[in-house]
Amino acid sequence: MATKTIRTFYNLCICVGMFINTDAFAQTWPNLPAKISGKIINGLNSNDSIVVNINEDNPKWSYKKKIVPINADGFFQILLDTIHQPSAIRMVIKGRNYMIFEREIEPGDSLFLEIDAVVSNPANKYSGYMPKYSGNNVGKYRCDDSIAIFRQGWDNQRKNLYNQFVACRYSDEYYTKLYEFLQTGYGKVIMILDNFKGQLSPAMYEYLKARYIAFYVPWSSTLRSEYSQTNNLDNKARIIKNFGRYQPSKLVVSPDIAGYDTFFLGHLFSHIQVETWFEYDGKKYSFKLIYEKLKSRYSGFLRERLLAYFLYWPGNMLYVENYDPADFAACLADAKSITKDPWLKKVLAQKTFLKSGTAAYPFxxxxxxxxxxxxxxxxxxxxxxxxxxxxxxxxxxxxxxxxxxxxxxxxxxxxxxxxxxxxxxxxxxxxxxxxxxxxxxxxxxxxxxxxxxxxxxxxxxxxxxxxxxxxxxxxxxxxxxxxxxxxxxxxxxxxxxxxxxxx
The missing domain is CATH 3.40.30.10 (Glutaredoxin)
Known part of the structure; x- marks a missing residue:
């Protein structure tokens, strides 16, 4: 089958549409401070402190580091200034190379943790140890812990599925089973999430629903990997045909909330990236093409977040061919002109286009x-x-x-x-x-x-x-x-x- 035929398959199979807000959900988070306090109950030395990395509404979309003291009785407290969205937080005891806490805190949270610094030293992230939580809005942590336990078995089942169908890899049957498995897994995750719905803020429920899509339906990245591992044109055409099974436009999540989660933004971006990669038969493509697709396919706050995400992270250039600085400058200027969200305006303002001919920093x-x-x-x-x-x-x-x-x-x-x-x-x-x-x-x-x-x-x-x-x-x-x-x-x-x- 010729490359031209593969592209014909692409045109027939890749059907996309605007992101649908079927829940008509627009509630987000208030602007409030947050607090994490707690106690280390074991394994503490007299000079220990906690290293906290947090993206506390950081317009640079990166982590800031704080050193938090621990008193003689093992107590500590972390106070966050007013935040308006979930802020990822990572905590380690200084000098040790494992996390004692890695979650997200919402505006208005007041959380108390009881952490066993000995037991929490895991061989892997899901070793079974969970800190004890108390305070308001802790349902999201208990929910996440329950889903992490589910994922251990789910990952093993996915490996078994790959092994079971290795003989008929690249067949329609293989992709049907794989897609059904991912959809079933996500469905079970949503059942767990629904069990905790009464313990979650409405905004956090929507936020987690979007995040778990990114974690449990890695359809785009999976098929891109499959595509790159075969030179058979019939296999490539079959992969492209099956790629069209999954359409983000049909997802039942709130774009007003989903746009806050960078994992979900990456999920949507990956879908367009892989779609374009298939369109160009595994070859690279222009930066501006992806920007225009993101801009035309989505709208409102979600579009603003996606465009900022695409422009901000260098890794998004990996599959771009003949990167043109003038294209980047034009896209950045366009994004700045259409963005309304104040926080994103700060993000884009800090993404500068370096002009040729200006004096380099005199290091x-x-x-x-x-x-x-x-x-x-x-x-x-x-x-x-x-x-x-x-x-x-x-x-x-x-x-x-x-x-x-x-x-x-x-x-x-x-x-x-x-x-x-x-x-x-x-x-x-x-x-x-x-x-x-x-x-x-x-x-x-x-x-x-x-x-x-x-x-x-x-x-x-x-x-x-x-x-x-x-x-x-x-x-x-x-x-x-x-x-x-x-x-x-x-x-x-x-x-x-x-x-x-x-x-």
Whole structure:
């Protein structure tokens, strides 16, 4: 079957529509403070404290860190300023590498936790340990715990299903069984959720319903994986045909509430992304095309959240071909002009488009020997500056591309420098990353943001909220362009060589 026929299948099978608010539900959250207090009942040392990471209505859509003291009796208290939406919170005892609490708190919550720091050290997230909760609105935690227990068995059943149908993989029967399994699993999750409905705020009920769709109906990502693992054109056509079984437009959730959950936003975005990927037969596509699809397919607050989500996260560039900075600038300007939500306006205002020709930040940072390296020291060189963090998959992905497709062509070029800039909070993590060879190596210029991460003036200058952050600087110390993950090695090499030729 020819590629043209596959695209015909695509056009016949991918039917989409506007997101339907069948519940006509518009209630959200009030603007209220929140409080978490509690007691550590075991495994506490006299100098222990709690490290809290929270996205407390953070317009940067990222976590802020707080250090919360624990008194001699094991008590602690975390006070949050006025918040208007669920705020994700993660808690660890300083110096230990496991979570003692990871949930979301609503505006107006007053929660008390009793945590056994010994028992809560899990081999995996769902080891069976659940903190004791008391206070208002705790039904959401008990509900989440019940669903986490259900998921253990559900994950095993899904693996068994894959094994059972391995002989007829890519058949219509296989996809029918898989789709029915996912729908049944989600149905059981909703039954658990409904059992707790009386203990949940109306807004949180809708919020969790949307989130569990993202967790239990991974149809788009599953079929994209299937598609990438076969070269058989009949198999590809069958995957595309079955992709049309699932339509987000038919979901019975409130868009006013669902838009608050980033997992659900990712779910909707993934569906359009995979749909377009199928349309282009597994090849990359333009950034603007996805933006226009998101803009035309959804409306209201949900559309505003989706557009901001797409523009804000670098990982959304992964399948974009020939990333055009002018396209990004135009899409960002358009999103700013149509966005009404005040919080999202702040988000988009902090997403800046770096203009070519402006002076780069005049950094002066230590290398691994302690020597201070300045941007001015590198005048006359074209600089590819790469900010990374240990454990960042996108950072490792970019460096792998650099090593394979860029470095071999520039190894003997005296006027080119690769400058690696680490954003971790300890020199140990920095040196571990260098030694691993995944993010840089000791042949490059390796600098450190002095443990300040996104709070460093360098990061603030560029409004950096996540890694990798990659820019190309010309011989005069001016910005050429920001490099996105979607840019191919060939395009990046061409851009660097053009800069090397320029005076």
């Amino acid at each position: 002066a940072l230590p290398d691994t020997s302690g020597k201070i390296v300045k941007l001015a020291d590198l005048k006359g060189k074209v600089i590819l500056l790469d900010l990374w963090g240990l454990g960042c998959s996108g950072c490792a992905q970019f460096y792998q591309l650099f090593e394979k497709e860029i470095q071999p062509h520039l190894a003997n070029e005296p006027n080119f420098k690769f400058v690696s800039l680490n954003a971790d909070n300890s020199t140990e993590r920095w040196t571990t990353g260098i030694k691993s060879g995944k993010y840089t190596n000791d042949h490059h210029i390796n600098l450190y943001l002095e443990g300040k991460g996104v709070k460093h003036p360098f990061a603030k200058f560029y409004s950096i909220v996540s890694a990798p952050f990659i820019i190309l600087i010309d011989k005069q110390g001016n910005l050429i362009t920001k490099i996105e993950l979607g840019l191919s090695g060939a395009e990046l090499l061409k851009t660097i060589k053009t800069a090397l030729i320029a005076q």
